[in-house]
Amino acid sequence: FQYAGETQWALKNINLDINPGDFVLLCGPSGSGKTTLLKMLKRELWPKGQILGHIEYGDINLQDISQKTSAQEIAMVLQHPESQIIMGNVRQELAFGLENLNYPTNLIRKRLADMSTYFGLADKMDFSVNILSGGQKQVLSLAGAMTMRPAVLLLDEPTSQLDPVAAQRFLDMVFRLNRETGITVIMSEHRVERVFANSDSVIILDSGVIK
Ligand code: ADP
Ligand code: MG
Secondary structure, three states: OEEOOOOOOOOOOOOOOOOOOOEEEEEOOOOOOHHHHHHHOOHHHOOOEEOOOOOEEOOEEHHHOOHHHHHHHEEEEOOOHHHOOOOOEHHHHHHHHHHHOOOOHHHHHHHHHHHHHHOOOHHHOOOEHHHOOHHHHHHHHHHHHHOOOOOEEEEEOOOOOOOHHHHHHHHHHHHHHHHHHOOEEEEEOOOHHHHHHHOOEEEEEEOOEEO
16 A cells, blocks of 8 residues: 555555454554554545555455445544544443444444443443543443444554553453454554463564565
8 A cells, every 4th residue: 555645655565364253463663554554444444545456354345345334344443532532422422323324222222231331331321521531531432333243343552542551451351352252353552562462363564564
C-alpha cells in the first residue's frame, strides 16, 4: 500500500494468513506500518492511496464487502478513546451501532444488558461518557464494538493512553473475549511483553515489511 502523494510504499510484500479465532499480535516501531495494516483490514478505513494485491475475508474480497457485513463482522477499537466515543451517555454509546443497523428495540435492550454485565458497565449505563476515566472509556469502546457480535476485532495500540493498571485490565478483557467467544483478534501493542504469552502468532513490522 502506498499513501496518495507518497513515493515510498507504507506496506511492502505483505503476505499473511490469519485463522478464525487466532489472537495475533502486531508489533514494530513507530512508523513501521501497524496502523496502516490494521486499516487495510476494514474496508471503510482504507486510506486514499494505491493497493496492489488483495485481501480476502473468508470467501469475500474485502474490496467488495458490503457496508453492512463490514459493520457487523469487523470491529475496530482505536488508540484514542476520544476519537471513537460520540454519544452522550454510556447506554446511548452502546446502542449506537445497533441502532444504526436498525436492530429491533428488544434485541438492542437484551444485547446492552449482556454487554454491560460482561464488561462491568451495568452500574454506569446512565453516566455521561465525559466523567469516565480513560480506562473506562476504552472499555466502553470495546463493549460498543462487541454489541454487534463481530467475528473480527481489530485494536490499534488500545492501551497506549492508559496507566499500567488500566492497561492490564483492558488487555485481560481482550484475552478473555478471545478465549470465551472465539473472536479473531488482531492487535497492535507496544507493551509486547504483556501480550506475547496470549498470542497465537506475532507479526513484526519494520518499515512496512514483515520481519
Ligand atoms: P505505525 O502505526 O506503526 O506507527 P503507520 O501505519 O502510522 O505506522 O505509518 C506507516 C508509514 O506510513 C509511516 O512512514 C507514516 O509516515 C506513513 N503514513 C501514515 N499515515 C499517512 C498518511 N495519511 N499519508 C501519508 N503517509 C502516511
Ligand atoms: Mg500506529
